[in-house]
Amino acid sequence: MTPIFEFLLVFSAIGCGWLLGRYASGGLPFSEGHAQAYRQYYSGLNFLLNDKPDEAIDAFTRSLPVTPETFETHLALGNMLRTKGAVEQAIHIHQNLLARPDLPPARLQQAHLELARDFIRAGLYDRAESLLLELVQQSEELRPVCLRHLVEIYQAEREWGKAIEAGSKLLPRRNIFLSAPYPDPTLEQALAHYHCELAQTAAERGEFDEARREVKNALRRDKNSVRASLLQGEIEYRAGNYQRAIDALMRVREQQPAMVPELLPLLRDCFDATGKRPKLRQLLEECLEQAPASRLVVAIAEEITLQESSEAALEFLTAQVRLRPTLRSLLAATRCYRETRADVPAGPVAVLQTALEKLVASKATYRCTSCGFSGRQLHWLCPRCKSWNTVQPILGVEGD
Ligand SMILES: [Zn+2]
Numbered sequence: 001m002t003p004i005f006e007f008l009l010v011f012s013a014i015g016c017g018w019l020l021g022r023y024a025s026g027g028l029p030f031s032e033g034h035a036q037a038y039r040q041y042y043s044g045l046n047f048l049l050n051d052k053p054d055e056a057i058d059a060f061t062r063s064l065p066v067t068p069e070t071f072e073t074h075l076a077l078g079n080m081l082r083t084k085g086a087v088e089q090a091i092h093i094h095q096n097l098l099a100r101p102d103l104p105p106a107r108l109q110q111a112h113l114e115l116a117r118d119f120i121r122a123g124l125y126d127r128a129e130s131l132l133l134e135l136v137q138q139s140e141e142l143r144p145v146c147l148r149h150l151v152e153i154y155q156a157e158r159e160w161g162k163a164i165e166a167g168s169k170l171l172p173r174r175n176i177f178l179s180a181p182y183p184d185p186t187l188e189q190a191l192a193h194y195h196c197e198l199a200q201t202a203a204e205r206g207e208f209d210e211a212r213r214e215v216k217n218a219l220r221r222d223k224n225s226v227r228a229s230l231l232q233g234e235i236e237y238r239a240g241n242y243q244r245a246i247d248a249l250m251r252v253r254e255q256q257p258a259m260v261p262e263l264l265p266l267l268r269d270c271f272d273a274t275g276k277r278p279k280l281r282q283l284l285e286e287c288l289e290q291a292p293a294s295r296l297v298v299a300i301a302e303e304i305t306l307q308e309s310s311e312a313a314l315e316f317l318t319a320q321v322r323l324r325p326t327l328r329s330l331l332a333a334t335r336c337y338r339e340t341r342a343d344v345p346a347g348p349v350a351v352l353q354t355a356l357e358k359l360v361a362s363k364a365t366y367r368c369t370s371c372g373f374s375g376r377q378l379h380w381l382c383p384r385c386k387s388w389n390t391v392q393p394i395l396g397v398e399g400d
Helices: 003-024 032-049 053-063 071-083 087-098 105-122 125-138 143-156 160-168 185-204 208-221 226-238 242-250 257-274 277-290 294-307 310-323 327-340 347-362
Strands: 366-368 391-393
Touching: 053 071, 053 087, 071 087, 071 105, 087 105, 105 125, 105 143, 125 143, 143 160, 143 185, 160 185, 185 208, 185 226, 208 226, 226 242, 226 257, 242 257, 257 277, 257 294, 257 391, 277 294, 294 310, 294 327, 310 327, 327 347
Parallel strands: none
Antiparallel strands: 366 391
């Protein structure tokens, strides 16, 4: 539907609203006042047809006074304008509604909510926040939706403590000893990430006890939080508790096996620090069996090279490429082949390696399952659709 057609539809609705408003007021339909309003309505239509939406909106709102009967029409116009990105005009329409204090309180509250949404859309978070905080106090009915918008604002402003406070009010208290179902898993997951943000900040300041508390809170909100396990691993590693770090990281195997490759650098450091590096290979092999991934194949090949030889690693890689061909495994196999055959002229294998390197470097490694956003970096919050936990490693020939 073209924007002009949508505008026409809404203004037709305004025309209907205008007639309703006029007849409901009990006056004669064609008095001098009505004739003037008619003129304003048609001049608005003229502005619209001449592609002047600002003037059109002005003329239409002047032709249709705000009354309980026309309230919904004004509200719909404002909302449509916001959806189309005309936020300034939407604010104008909604503020115009609030200039009528004789409207019923429920209607005024609805207009307040829409104005707060306009402010959010315009990035005027402070103004939206104060409107929403008032509404939370005033309207039991609008309280949940206002709290959700407050969570949205605090998340955008990275005010994690406030986001947790507002979000918690939307969730009933759960007895952690009973395995009651999560009433709103998406919100619980978001709250878990807010706790992770706090844990990360505390860990960066070296406040490990505070960081541990926040990780625990995150896991209480979402027991499958991979980010919380990874953070706990980092905190314990930095605190010198290497085995505890490994235990925390290994929780990811149960939480989300496809995310195990994310642990690889820290796992290597932990196994090196405990002097148990030879045991890493077996662990990775178990993980590979549980959830195949190219990064695990490459990591195991590195361990084989360290413990045995490049020849043995090449044998492993060749078998893996046959079993589950992926660009990354093939590249690792090609590199390994050249290392083990240093005496043989590189020739076509070198060309193949260069081509594979370019191919692998050009492929995205993560994709959002919600909006399709893709890139080469793991985001806990999708930068495009702002969903938590939806960016996942890409699997298959071109991926992991
Ligand atoms: Zn997304």
